[in-house]
Amino acid sequence: MARAKSTAPRDSGVLLLVGTMKGAFLLWSDEKRKKWRADGPHFRGESVYAMAHDNRAGRHRTFAATRSFYWGGVLRSSDDYGRNWSSPERQNVRFPTDSGLALVQIWQVTPGRPSEPDVLYCGVEPAALFESRDAGESWEPVEGLLNHEQRPQWQPGAGGLCLHTIIPDPQNAKRMLIAISAAGVYRTDDGGKTWKPRNVGVRAEFLPDKYPEFGQCVHKVVHHPARPERLFLQNHWGLYRSENWGDSWTDIANGVPSDFGFAMTMHPKDADTVYIVPLESDQFRCTPEAKLRVYKTSNAGASWEPMTDGLPQSGAYETVLRDALVSDSLDPAGVYFGTRSGKLFGSSDEGESWHEIADGLPPVVCVKTATLT
Protein backbone atom coordinates (compact mmCIF):
# COMPACT_ATOMS: atom_id res chain seq x y z
CA MET A 1 0.00 0.00 0.00
CA ALA A 2 1.34 3.41 -0.94
CA ARG A 3 1.82 5.71 2.00
CA ALA A 4 1.68 9.21 0.66
CA LYS A 5 2.71 12.06 2.92
CA SER A 6 -0.65 13.63 2.61
CA THR A 7 -3.92 12.35 1.28
CA ALA A 8 -5.86 15.34 0.11
CA PRO A 9 -9.43 14.26 -0.51
CA ARG A 10 -11.00 15.64 -3.64
CA ASP A 11 -14.53 16.92 -3.74
CA SER A 12 -16.10 13.49 -4.10
CA GLY A 13 -15.43 9.90 -3.15
CA VAL A 14 -15.02 8.01 0.08
CA LEU A 15 -12.81 8.66 3.08
CA LEU A 16 -11.87 5.64 5.18
CA LEU A 17 -10.79 6.24 8.76
CA VAL A 18 -8.81 3.32 10.13
CA GLY A 19 -7.89 3.21 13.80
CA THR A 20 -5.23 0.75 14.91
CA MET A 21 -3.33 -0.19 18.02
CA LYS A 22 -0.44 1.96 16.82
CA GLY A 23 -2.00 4.96 15.18
CA ALA A 24 -4.56 6.04 12.61
CA PHE A 25 -4.62 5.87 8.82
CA LEU A 26 -6.74 7.92 6.44
CA LEU A 27 -7.49 6.49 3.02
CA TRP A 28 -9.26 8.10 0.13
CA SER A 29 -10.78 6.75 -3.07
CA ASP A 30 -12.97 8.05 -5.83
CA GLU A 31 -16.48 6.67 -6.23
CA LYS A 32 -15.20 3.55 -8.01
CA ARG A 33 -13.47 2.52 -4.76
CA LYS A 34 -10.88 0.38 -6.54
CA LYS A 35 -7.71 2.37 -5.87
CA TRP A 36 -6.91 3.91 -2.52
CA ARG A 37 -4.44 6.52 -1.40
CA ALA A 38 -3.30 6.29 2.18
CA ASP A 39 -1.88 8.63 4.73
CA GLY A 40 -0.45 7.56 8.06
CA PRO A 41 0.23 6.53 10.65
CA HIS A 42 -1.05 9.54 12.52
CA PHE A 43 -0.38 9.48 16.30
CA ARG A 44 2.43 6.98 15.89
CA GLY A 45 2.46 4.48 18.74
CA GLU A 46 -0.87 5.54 20.23
CA SER A 47 -3.98 3.37 19.99
CA VAL A 48 -7.00 4.83 18.20
CA TYR A 49 -10.15 2.94 19.13
CA ALA A 50 -12.63 5.56 17.92
CA MET A 51 -12.81 7.80 14.87
CA ALA A 52 -15.61 9.75 13.24
CA HIS A 53 -16.19 12.31 10.54
CA ASP A 54 -18.74 15.07 11.08
CA ASN A 55 -19.93 16.88 7.98
CA ARG A 56 -22.91 18.64 9.52
CA ALA A 57 -23.33 22.42 9.56
CA GLY A 58 -20.74 22.91 6.85
CA ARG A 59 -17.97 21.24 8.86
CA HIS A 60 -15.47 18.72 7.58
CA ARG A 61 -14.24 17.67 11.00
CA THR A 62 -12.52 14.37 11.62
CA PHE A 63 -12.23 13.04 15.16
CA ALA A 64 -9.67 10.59 16.52
CA ALA A 65 -9.60 9.28 20.07
CA THR A 66 -5.94 8.71 20.83
CA ARG A 67 -4.54 6.91 23.83
CA SER A 68 -0.94 6.85 24.87
CA PHE A 69 0.03 3.75 26.79
CA TYR A 70 1.71 6.08 29.27
CA TRP A 71 0.13 9.52 29.22
CA GLY A 72 -3.60 8.83 28.85
CA GLY A 73 -6.10 9.72 26.17
CA VAL A 74 -7.57 12.77 24.48
CA LEU A 75 -10.00 13.41 21.67
CA ARG A 76 -8.33 15.18 18.75
CA SER A 77 -9.90 16.74 15.70
CA SER A 78 -8.85 17.89 12.26
CA ASP A 79 -10.64 20.25 9.90
CA ASP A 80 -8.34 19.50 6.97
CA TYR A 81 -8.45 15.72 6.65
CA GLY A 82 -5.55 15.06 8.94
CA ARG A 83 -3.01 17.59 7.76
CA ASN A 84 -3.28 19.25 11.15
CA TRP A 85 -4.71 17.77 14.33
CA SER A 86 -5.74 19.54 17.49
CA SER A 87 -3.54 18.82 20.47
CA PRO A 88 -5.63 19.58 23.55
CA GLU A 89 -3.54 20.68 26.50
CA ARG A 90 -6.06 19.31 28.98
CA GLN A 91 -7.62 15.88 28.87
CA ASN A 92 -10.82 17.03 27.19
CA VAL A 93 -13.01 14.03 28.02
CA ARG A 94 -12.68 13.60 31.76
CA PHE A 95 -14.69 12.32 34.69
CA PRO A 96 -15.64 14.64 37.54
CA THR A 97 -13.17 14.35 40.39
CA ASP A 98 -15.88 13.28 42.81
CA SER A 99 -16.96 10.38 40.57
CA GLY A 100 -13.98 8.31 41.64
CA LEU A 101 -13.56 7.28 37.98
CA ALA A 102 -10.74 7.89 35.53
CA LEU A 103 -10.85 7.66 31.75
CA VAL A 104 -9.24 4.55 30.32
CA GLN A 105 -10.13 5.23 26.71
CA ILE A 106 -12.76 6.53 24.33
CA TRP A 107 -14.54 3.72 22.48
CA GLN A 108 -17.02 5.60 20.33
CA VAL A 109 -17.55 9.06 18.85
CA THR A 110 -21.02 9.62 17.37
CA PRO A 111 -22.36 12.79 15.77
CA GLY A 112 -25.80 13.65 17.11
CA ARG A 113 -29.05 14.08 15.26
CA PRO A 114 -29.18 16.16 12.08
CA SER A 115 -31.51 18.51 13.95
CA GLU A 116 -28.76 19.17 16.52
CA PRO A 117 -25.73 19.81 14.33
CA ASP A 118 -23.40 20.86 17.15
CA VAL A 119 -24.14 17.85 19.36
CA LEU A 120 -21.80 14.86 19.56
CA TYR A 121 -21.53 11.93 21.92
CA CYS A 122 -18.61 9.91 23.24
CA GLY A 123 -18.82 6.44 24.76
CA VAL A 124 -15.94 5.63 27.07
CA GLU A 125 -14.35 3.12 29.41
CA PRO A 126 -15.21 2.87 32.26
CA ALA A 127 -18.73 2.86 30.89
CA ALA A 128 -20.08 6.38 30.58
CA LEU A 129 -21.58 8.67 28.00
CA PHE A 130 -20.26 12.17 27.35
CA GLU A 131 -22.01 14.92 25.40
CA SER A 132 -20.69 17.93 23.55
CA ARG A 133 -22.96 20.79 22.52
CA ASP A 134 -20.27 22.83 20.79
CA ALA A 135 -19.17 20.52 17.97
CA GLY A 136 -16.66 18.68 20.13
CA GLU A 137 -14.90 21.60 21.79
CA SER A 138 -15.99 20.66 25.31
CA TRP A 139 -17.53 17.58 26.89
CA GLU A 140 -19.68 16.80 29.91
CA PRO A 141 -20.79 13.43 31.29
CA VAL A 142 -24.45 12.46 31.04
CA GLU A 143 -25.22 12.39 34.75
CA GLY A 144 -28.22 10.07 34.56
CA LEU A 145 -26.02 7.26 33.28
CA LEU A 146 -22.93 8.21 35.28
CA ASN A 147 -24.92 7.87 38.51
CA HIS A 148 -26.98 4.87 37.42
CA GLU A 149 -28.08 2.72 40.35
CA GLN A 150 -26.97 -0.47 38.58
CA ARG A 151 -23.43 0.80 37.90
CA PRO A 152 -21.89 -0.98 40.91
CA GLN A 153 -23.08 -4.30 39.44
CA TRP A 154 -21.75 -3.73 35.93
CA GLN A 155 -18.88 -6.09 35.11
CA PRO A 156 -16.23 -5.60 32.43
CA GLY A 157 -15.82 -7.91 29.46
CA ALA A 158 -12.38 -8.87 28.20
CA GLY A 159 -12.04 -5.49 26.52
CA GLY A 160 -12.96 -3.56 29.65
CA LEU A 161 -16.20 -1.98 30.88
CA CYS A 162 -16.81 0.01 27.74
CA LEU A 163 -19.74 1.96 26.35
CA HIS A 164 -19.24 1.23 22.66
CA THR A 165 -22.57 1.86 20.92
CA ILE A 166 -24.58 5.09 20.79
CA ILE A 167 -27.83 5.30 18.81
CA PRO A 168 -29.76 8.56 19.06
CA ASP A 169 -33.35 8.35 17.81
CA PRO A 170 -33.48 10.62 14.75
CA GLN A 171 -37.22 11.14 15.28
CA ASN A 172 -37.32 11.71 19.03
CA ALA A 173 -34.75 13.97 20.66
CA LYS A 174 -35.48 12.49 24.08
CA ARG A 175 -34.71 8.90 23.10
CA MET A 176 -31.33 7.22 22.82
CA LEU A 177 -30.03 3.69 23.10
CA ILE A 178 -26.56 2.73 24.25
CA ALA A 179 -24.77 -0.59 24.78
CA ILE A 180 -22.15 -1.55 27.32
CA SER A 181 -19.95 -4.63 27.58
CA ALA A 182 -20.92 -6.24 29.88
CA ALA A 183 -23.95 -4.42 31.21
CA GLY A 184 -26.17 -4.74 28.14
CA VAL A 185 -28.48 -2.35 26.34
CA TYR A 186 -29.92 0.72 28.07
CA ARG A 187 -32.38 3.26 26.72
CA THR A 188 -33.45 6.70 27.79
CA ASP A 189 -36.80 8.24 26.80
CA ASP A 190 -36.34 11.46 28.75
CA GLY A 191 -33.22 13.00 27.30
CA GLY A 192 -30.72 11.11 29.45
CA LYS A 193 -32.20 11.71 32.90
CA THR A 194 -33.11 8.06 33.41
CA TRP A 195 -31.93 4.89 31.67
CA LYS A 196 -33.63 1.50 31.72
CA PRO A 197 -32.11 -1.85 30.71
CA ARG A 198 -33.57 -3.21 27.48
CA ASN A 199 -32.33 -6.80 27.32
CA VAL A 200 -35.46 -8.96 27.35
CA GLY A 201 -34.70 -12.05 25.28
CA VAL A 202 -30.92 -11.51 25.12
CA ARG A 203 -29.03 -14.30 26.81
CA ALA A 204 -26.00 -14.12 29.05
CA GLU A 205 -24.32 -17.47 28.53
CA PHE A 206 -21.74 -16.71 31.20
CA LEU A 207 -24.21 -16.10 34.08
CA PRO A 208 -26.28 -18.57 36.13
CA ASP A 209 -29.42 -16.65 35.14
CA LYS A 210 -29.25 -16.78 31.34
CA TYR A 211 -31.78 -13.99 30.87
CA PRO A 212 -31.08 -11.34 33.52
CA GLU A 213 -32.47 -7.81 33.48
CA PHE A 214 -28.96 -6.51 32.73
CA GLY A 215 -25.41 -7.83 32.60
CA GLN A 216 -25.41 -9.08 28.99
CA CYS A 217 -22.21 -8.72 27.02
CA VAL A 218 -23.59 -6.89 24.01
CA HIS A 219 -20.92 -6.40 21.37
CA LYS A 220 -22.66 -4.13 18.87
CA VAL A 221 -26.10 -2.75 17.99
CA VAL A 222 -27.05 -1.13 14.66
CA HIS A 223 -30.17 0.30 13.10
CA HIS A 224 -31.31 2.16 10.01
CA PRO A 225 -32.37 5.79 10.56
CA ALA A 226 -35.35 5.34 8.26
CA ARG A 227 -36.68 2.58 10.50
CA PRO A 228 -35.23 3.53 13.86
CA GLU A 229 -37.35 1.23 16.02
CA ARG A 230 -35.80 -1.84 14.39
CA LEU A 231 -32.46 -2.80 15.93
CA PHE A 232 -29.98 -5.58 15.21
CA LEU A 233 -27.68 -6.86 17.93
CA GLN A 234 -24.50 -8.94 17.89
CA ASN A 235 -24.10 -10.45 21.31
CA HIS A 236 -21.40 -12.41 23.08
CA TRP A 237 -23.20 -15.51 21.82
CA GLY A 238 -26.36 -14.53 20.03
CA LEU A 239 -27.76 -12.56 17.11
CA TYR A 240 -30.97 -10.64 17.73
CA ARG A 241 -33.48 -8.25 16.21
CA SER A 242 -35.85 -5.90 17.97
CA GLU A 243 -38.83 -4.23 16.34
CA ASN A 244 -39.66 -1.99 19.29
CA TRP A 245 -36.55 0.01 20.25
CA GLY A 246 -35.18 -2.81 22.34
CA ASP A 247 -38.25 -3.55 24.45
CA SER A 248 -37.83 -7.18 23.38
CA TRP A 249 -35.41 -9.15 21.23
CA THR A 250 -35.83 -12.17 18.90
CA ASP A 251 -33.09 -14.64 17.97
CA ILE A 252 -32.11 -14.37 14.30
CA ALA A 253 -29.06 -16.66 14.17
CA ASN A 254 -30.46 -18.51 11.16
CA GLY A 255 -27.78 -20.23 9.14
CA VAL A 256 -24.63 -18.67 10.51
CA PRO A 257 -21.63 -20.86 11.39
CA SER A 258 -21.47 -19.20 14.82
CA ASP A 259 -23.61 -16.67 16.61
CA PHE A 260 -20.54 -15.33 18.37
CA GLY A 261 -18.86 -12.27 16.94
CA PHE A 262 -18.17 -8.62 17.44
CA ALA A 263 -18.70 -6.64 14.25
CA MET A 264 -22.02 -5.65 12.69
CA THR A 265 -22.97 -2.93 10.25
CA MET A 266 -26.12 -1.77 8.51
CA HIS A 267 -26.68 -1.32 4.82
CA PRO A 268 -26.93 2.44 4.19
CA LYS A 269 -30.25 2.33 2.33
CA ASP A 270 -31.90 -1.01 3.07
CA ALA A 271 -33.33 -1.52 6.55
CA ASP A 272 -33.47 -5.29 5.93
CA THR A 273 -29.77 -5.71 5.14
CA VAL A 274 -27.08 -6.23 7.75
CA TYR A 275 -23.50 -7.51 7.64
CA ILE A 276 -21.61 -9.48 10.31
CA VAL A 277 -18.38 -11.48 10.62
CA PRO A 278 -19.04 -14.59 12.77
CA LEU A 279 -16.22 -15.87 14.95
CA GLU A 280 -15.64 -19.31 16.43
CA SER A 281 -16.50 -19.21 20.14
CA ASP A 282 -15.44 -16.84 22.84
CA GLN A 283 -12.48 -19.13 23.56
CA PHE A 284 -11.00 -19.04 20.04
CA ARG A 285 -12.38 -15.78 18.63
CA CYS A 286 -11.18 -16.44 15.08
CA THR A 287 -13.08 -16.99 11.85
CA PRO A 288 -14.69 -20.48 11.73
CA GLU A 289 -12.93 -23.13 9.64
CA ALA A 290 -10.16 -20.59 8.98
CA LYS A 291 -12.37 -19.02 6.30
CA LEU A 292 -12.81 -15.27 6.22
CA ARG A 293 -16.51 -14.80 5.52
CA VAL A 294 -18.73 -11.80 5.84
CA TYR A 295 -22.34 -12.88 6.34
CA LYS A 296 -25.17 -10.81 4.95
CA THR A 297 -28.88 -10.91 5.56
CA SER A 298 -31.23 -9.20 3.13
CA ASN A 299 -34.39 -10.17 4.98
CA ALA A 300 -33.80 -8.79 8.47
CA GLY A 301 -32.22 -11.96 9.78
CA ALA A 302 -34.58 -14.63 8.41
CA SER A 303 -31.51 -16.04 6.65
CA TRP A 304 -27.83 -15.21 6.22
CA GLU A 305 -25.51 -15.92 3.32
CA PRO A 306 -21.71 -15.91 3.21
CA MET A 307 -19.93 -13.33 1.07
CA THR A 308 -16.56 -14.82 0.17
CA ASP A 309 -15.51 -13.76 -3.34
CA GLY A 310 -12.04 -12.29 -2.95
CA LEU A 311 -11.62 -13.27 0.70
CA PRO A 312 -9.19 -16.03 1.81
CA GLN A 313 -10.98 -19.33 2.33
CA SER A 314 -8.16 -21.29 3.92
CA GLY A 315 -5.64 -20.58 6.62
CA ALA A 316 -7.43 -17.38 7.59
CA TYR A 317 -7.49 -17.25 11.37
CA GLU A 318 -8.77 -13.72 11.50
CA THR A 319 -10.57 -11.58 14.05
CA VAL A 320 -12.72 -8.57 13.22
CA LEU A 321 -13.49 -6.40 16.21
CA ARG A 322 -16.69 -4.57 17.06
CA ASP A 323 -16.02 -1.30 15.26
CA ALA A 324 -13.97 -2.65 12.38
CA LEU A 325 -16.83 -3.33 9.92
CA VAL A 326 -18.63 -0.47 8.21
CA SER A 327 -20.52 0.55 5.09
CA ASP A 328 -20.42 3.74 3.06
CA SER A 329 -23.46 5.59 1.71
CA LEU A 330 -22.84 5.26 -2.03
CA ASP A 331 -24.93 3.24 -4.47
CA PRO A 332 -24.05 0.40 -4.70
CA ALA A 333 -22.96 0.41 -1.09
CA GLY A 334 -19.35 -0.11 -0.16
CA VAL A 335 -18.52 -2.36 2.78
CA TYR A 336 -15.14 -2.40 4.55
CA PHE A 337 -13.51 -4.24 7.41
CA GLY A 338 -10.15 -4.49 9.13
CA THR A 339 -8.63 -7.43 10.96
CA ARG A 340 -6.57 -7.78 14.07
CA SER A 341 -3.82 -9.09 11.81
CA GLY A 342 -3.65 -5.73 10.04
CA LYS A 343 -5.51 -6.44 6.82
CA LEU A 344 -8.08 -4.08 5.35
CA PHE A 345 -10.66 -5.35 2.87
CA GLY A 346 -13.26 -3.51 0.85
CA SER A 347 -16.20 -4.22 -1.39
CA SER A 348 -17.75 -1.73 -3.80
CA ASP A 349 -20.69 -3.97 -4.70
CA GLU A 350 -22.49 -4.50 -1.40
CA GLY A 351 -20.29 -7.43 -0.37
CA GLU A 352 -20.62 -9.51 -3.55
CA SER A 353 -16.85 -9.27 -4.15
CA TRP A 354 -13.92 -8.09 -2.08
CA HIS A 355 -10.42 -6.81 -2.57
CA GLU A 356 -7.57 -6.23 -0.19
CA ILE A 357 -6.99 -2.53 0.34
CA ALA A 358 -4.07 -2.85 2.75
CA ASP A 359 -1.97 -5.43 4.56
CA GLY A 360 0.64 -5.13 7.26
CA LEU A 361 -1.15 -2.48 9.26
CA PRO A 362 -1.00 -2.62 13.05
CA PRO A 363 -4.00 -4.44 14.56
CA VAL A 364 -7.14 -2.72 13.26
CA VAL A 365 -9.64 -1.74 15.95
CA CYS A 366 -11.97 0.61 14.09
CA VAL A 367 -12.97 1.44 10.52
CA LYS A 368 -15.27 4.37 9.73
CA THR A 369 -16.32 6.01 6.49
CA ALA A 370 -17.35 9.39 5.25
CA THR A 371 -18.80 10.12 1.85
CA LEU A 372 -17.37 13.28 0.34
CA THR A 373 -19.71 15.38 -1.76
Add this chain to the structure above:
Amino acid sequence: MITIELPTALGAFVNGKSHVVVDEPCPTVRDALAALGKRAPGALDRVMDERGEVRQHVNVFVNDQNIRFADGLRTPVPDRSTITVLAAISGG
Protein backbone atom coordinates in the same frame (compact mmCIF):
# COMPACT_ATOMS: atom_id res chain seq x y z
CA MET B 1 13.52 24.75 45.78
CA ILE B 2 13.03 21.57 43.82
CA THR B 3 13.42 20.62 40.18
CA ILE B 4 10.90 18.49 38.29
CA GLU B 5 12.42 16.82 35.26
CA LEU B 6 10.02 15.83 32.52
CA PRO B 7 10.42 13.52 29.51
CA THR B 8 10.57 14.87 26.00
CA ALA B 9 7.02 13.65 25.39
CA LEU B 10 5.74 16.27 27.83
CA GLY B 11 7.91 19.11 26.59
CA ALA B 12 5.04 20.60 24.62
CA PHE B 13 3.28 21.42 27.89
CA VAL B 14 6.26 23.31 29.39
CA ASN B 15 7.29 25.44 26.40
CA GLY B 16 9.73 22.82 25.20
CA LYS B 17 11.75 22.80 28.40
CA SER B 18 13.04 19.66 30.04
CA HIS B 19 12.35 20.71 33.60
CA VAL B 20 10.33 22.96 35.88
CA VAL B 21 11.77 24.69 38.93
CA VAL B 22 9.44 25.05 41.90
CA ASP B 23 10.37 27.62 44.55
CA GLU B 24 7.57 27.17 47.07
CA PRO B 25 7.82 24.52 49.79
CA CYS B 26 6.68 21.08 48.65
CA PRO B 27 6.87 18.68 51.58
CA THR B 28 5.55 15.72 49.59
CA VAL B 29 5.39 14.47 46.02
CA ARG B 30 1.68 15.29 45.99
CA ASP B 31 2.53 18.93 46.80
CA ALA B 32 5.22 19.01 44.14
CA LEU B 33 2.91 17.64 41.45
CA ALA B 34 0.23 20.13 42.48
CA ALA B 35 2.80 22.87 41.97
CA LEU B 36 3.55 21.41 38.53
CA GLY B 37 -0.16 21.48 37.78
CA LYS B 38 -0.34 25.21 38.52
CA ARG B 39 2.43 25.89 36.04
CA ALA B 40 1.61 23.25 33.44
CA PRO B 41 -1.84 21.67 33.84
CA GLY B 42 -1.42 19.76 30.60
CA ALA B 43 1.71 18.08 31.92
CA LEU B 44 -0.01 17.12 35.14
CA ASP B 45 -2.94 15.61 33.19
CA ARG B 46 -0.44 13.26 31.53
CA VAL B 47 1.16 12.25 34.83
CA MET B 48 -1.98 11.87 36.97
CA ASP B 49 -5.54 10.81 36.18
CA GLU B 50 -8.79 12.46 37.25
CA ARG B 51 -8.64 10.69 40.60
CA GLY B 52 -5.32 12.28 41.40
CA GLU B 53 -3.41 9.03 41.03
CA VAL B 54 -0.18 8.62 39.11
CA ARG B 55 -0.95 6.82 35.84
CA GLN B 56 -0.21 3.11 35.80
CA HIS B 57 2.66 3.24 33.34
CA VAL B 58 4.33 6.40 34.62
CA ASN B 59 7.11 6.32 37.19
CA VAL B 60 7.96 9.19 39.50
CA PHE B 61 11.29 9.32 41.30
CA VAL B 62 12.47 11.52 44.15
CA ASN B 63 16.15 11.72 43.42
CA ASP B 64 16.81 8.03 42.69
CA GLN B 65 13.91 6.55 44.61
CA ASN B 66 10.79 5.32 42.83
CA ILE B 67 7.86 6.55 44.90
CA ARG B 68 6.01 3.27 44.29
CA PHE B 69 8.52 1.65 46.60
CA ALA B 70 8.46 4.52 49.09
CA ASP B 71 5.33 6.23 50.37
CA GLY B 72 3.67 6.99 47.07
CA LEU B 73 2.39 10.54 46.74
CA ARG B 74 3.16 11.04 50.44
CA THR B 75 6.86 10.45 49.83
CA PRO B 76 8.82 13.35 51.40
CA VAL B 77 10.64 15.76 49.11
CA PRO B 78 13.73 17.27 50.77
CA ASP B 79 14.75 20.75 49.69
CA ARG B 80 16.91 20.79 46.54
CA SER B 81 15.55 17.42 45.43
CA THR B 82 15.05 16.46 41.83
CA ILE B 83 11.78 14.78 40.94
CA THR B 84 12.00 12.82 37.72
CA VAL B 85 8.97 11.72 35.69
CA LEU B 86 9.58 8.85 33.26
CA ALA B 87 7.55 6.50 31.12
CA ALA B 88 7.74 2.95 32.43
CA ILE B 89 9.44 0.30 30.31
CA SER B 90 6.07 -1.42 29.90
CA GLY B 91 4.40 -1.20 26.53
CA GLY B 92 2.55 -3.15 23.92
